[in-house]
Amino acid sequence: MAVHNQKAVREAPANTKGIIHWLQENLFSTPSNIALTLLGAYIIYSILPPFLQWAYFDANFAGDSKAQCTGDGACWTFVKVKMDMFMYGFYPEDQVWRLQAGVVLFFLLIGFFYFSKSNKLKIIAFTSYMIVAILLITGGMFGLEVVETDKWGGLMLTIVVAAVGIVFSFPIGIILAFGRASELPIIKSICITYIEFIRGVPLITILFMSSVILPLFFPEGITFDKLLRALIGITLFQAAYVAEIIRGGLQSIPRGQYEAADAIGLSYWQKMLLVILPQALKVAIPNLVGAFISLFQDTTLVLIIGLLDLLSMVGVAAGDSAWLGMETEGYVFVTFVFWAFCYGMSRYSNKLEKQFNTELK
């Protein structure tokens, strides 16, 4: 019986592995590739070092007044001193704990969502969180002092606007999407008209409308808070986009699901809410996160109607006569905050998308 000796495993040829090979393959394979690499290196060289020099190496972090910013670089002292303003606007200092409590509770809620299996409990937890959060922010009950909305500002206002926008636009969006997918011609055309109208005009015109025209729609004596008017505008706007995304989800549900639900005798609402919607939402989630990112970016538009969101705080903080000329630092800081939020969410949505893709395969 012949004995087959296994031959020793040979290493891969030297020119197909290792860092040198990788560089060759990915950066220096052809003359045009070399040129591109050099161009890329030049772009990085001309942007990154000066920025780092300004933002870190030459920057000032210490002290609490403008006079202490002696270096050539950024004066982060400004951001440090004005941090409360960027975060909470003009919210009374002794009441800020209420906002912080809201954030802590939010993380508790997330933790609960992570561990809890029961959907019912999740809904109860979410609803009670919303109520508690609104109470904490506005006050007026349980001995909490009322904080008027003109004191709200900064990141807190940005988050309030985005959160209210997404939470309230969601049910409206679902109803609109059902309406658009409905077989009843009048309902369908009403929903289509609404969705296409809103999607056809810029948010700013809707905000102008809600801030200037809305008061005319109601009898004298009924007045809307300035912030509430903006929230109404943003919610109505966002609802049309949510509706379109959910409609996309609805369309991806196979006909058989509808027929099966009809066959076992479910009513229209039972069919839509218990069978179709849960599946449609699952498909729509990545896009909904995407819509939330745009909404989060769109909240900056409230600046134009005079609300003091995070972006407007740059102007307010740099308008302080003790800190004139600090816009650049303010803008860079605010840019970073917005970017971190949006980038984080977009990574999350990518992850979800991949997850669903594999599930479908």
Next chain:
Amino acid sequence: MTKFTKLSLAALALVGMSATAGTLEDTKKQGFVKCGVHVSNAGFSEVTSGGERKGMDVDGCRAVAAAVLGDASKVKYTPLNAKERFAALSSGEIDVLYRGTTWTETRDTSLGLNFAGVNYYDGQGFLVKNSDGIKNAAELDGATFCIQAGTTTELNVADYFRANKMAYKVNTYDSNDQVIKSYESGRCDVITSDASQLYGIRSTLKDPSGHTVLPEIISKEPLGPVVRQGDDAWFNIIKWSYNAMVEAEELGVTSQNVNKMKTSDSPAIKRLLGTEGNMGANLGLSADFAYNIIKQVGNYGEIFERNIGMNTPLKMKRGLNDLWTRGGLQYSPPFR
């Protein structure tokens, strides 16, 4: 669905609802005066580092609160930009607008408003950089102007330069903040606005002494409180709570000596402070409404000096806003 009903109930807390029995009754019931003011205008309506509002216009609101409620601090301020101010007033979000609003024929007649007086006689001027070497408005040919939208300013500039056949450019911004930023960055050569605002803006610039307000005034800008048409009782209260401050200055009554003046023999002072006659009752107010204003807010001269006078960063002279007895325009009809 219940969660949404609950949430909307919570949101309803932000919707104000008031019966429209009459602004005076409503105000007494609420316990505060709803007053619209400038978001931020140095000397007229600004937020101190302690978070309080102060300024000429703010003191106007406080005078109303002192007259109606006997407590000058009972005011709810609504900061408004130029565009939304009239809508806020007509929708009832505010009951009186004290926000440097120019009294014009069009506004008085076609917007459903009533102007209740002039708390500051102003005019449109120009703020320039000293380094440009401009001494008077005639040298502004070809200059670029920064203007805040929603004001009579852009019309005045257009009129002035057309009349004088000079070339000019305007950049119009929604917020005062952006106007100042663009002026500082050199986008424009001149800020044009009411002179009172220009002094305020100058005091917030990096180097106030490097900028000058030119001597030319190109328009009349009588600024005063505004109310809705159709509630004459309220209109009267706004008018006379302001007049009381002017009258007090004329009669020499100040927040310091008002207690002593109560026993004065002068019939005019007696009528003003409510120890004689029934001025308060005519307005539906208590007899001592003017006493409360003067005691808690001060007379016109006091609020002027405190907010924008020579001892403030704004360093404004009385000028047109001096009493008529000293050659100015501030003049209260008699309390009689």
Next chain:
Amino acid sequence: MLNALRNRKVRGILFQLLTVLGLVAFLWYIGSNTMHNIEQRGIKTGFAFLDNSAGFGISEAPVAYTETDTHGRVFFVGLLNTLIVSFYGIIFATILGILIGVLRLSNNWLIRKLSSAYIDIFRNIPLLLQILFWYNVVLKALPSPKQSMEFKGDIFLNNRGLIIPSPDMNSTTITIIISFLVALVSIYFLNRWAKKKQEDTGNDFPTFLVSIGILVVLPILAYFIGGANFNFDIPALKGFNFVGGKTISPEFLALTLALVIYTATFIAEAVRSGIEAVNKGQKEAAASIGLSSYQSLKLVVLPQAIRIAIPPVINQYLNLIKNSSLAAAIGYPEIVTLFSGTSLNQVGQAIEIIAITMLVYLTMSISVSVLLNWLNHKIKIKER
């Protein structure tokens, strides 16, 4: 009666009837309140204001405008400015977007990473923030007119804008412009002819090279035909500002730059996913029938990628047009700043003015979606 309610059709009709009634009641409530409020507050109604003199100046008007012109004219100026900024925004965003999208798939690791960093950074920063950054931070860093940055002696950059020489409108300039148009039209027909020829005979015609040739040669010919008299109006500093040449305002620059940078990230993603979506088998099939890699790209991959990429790209164009309304924050006089801003402040007729403005955007949106439907129909793969 109760039985009728169990009928699905009857229920549907009833439900719709109730909805319509509810909607009508709601609209009637709003409408009557509005009428009442307008009357009570003495606000004027109607569109007569469009014929009234505006009385204010406009910083940049592409057509003749003076303070005595009407609000109708103001509307027209604003509309033109919206179209201008959208036009340039779309052109440059497309170029940049395609470039980044293609580079994102490059073989070069560094370039690939740089392009995806570009996308990750700029699509996650709110557009308004980008506009304000370019306007307030970059503008501030630019010198005053007297110390302008100078390029080759006739292009100037300062805090009043970018000042470039403008060609004199003489016969040479006009012939050159016409020759460009002629070149574009002939390239279009050349492409159609080449495609037909390729389909009929299988012979490839070097359309790309010939097109470039036409684009270069025709204007050069036109230069000589038109009298070889091509002059520029060179800007020069005079008093406060530059005289001569063409000034591109900082507002326009900041707005266009931000719109281009932001929108390009979305276009790049659309282009990338379009190319990636083309089935690998298609490329392999193209290679197996002996097409070169250029031929495979041109004849197999791109035609399919374009079909996938065009709808999202056109949606981005629409977004760009709508986003140009953010000009209100920096005072570029487009329709929202000018008409819904300054005119509204002077006239006070919010309902009419905002309705007109919304109508303008709606018209643009609807025309773009009609165009999109037509395109989708036209480029649909025709199964044979």
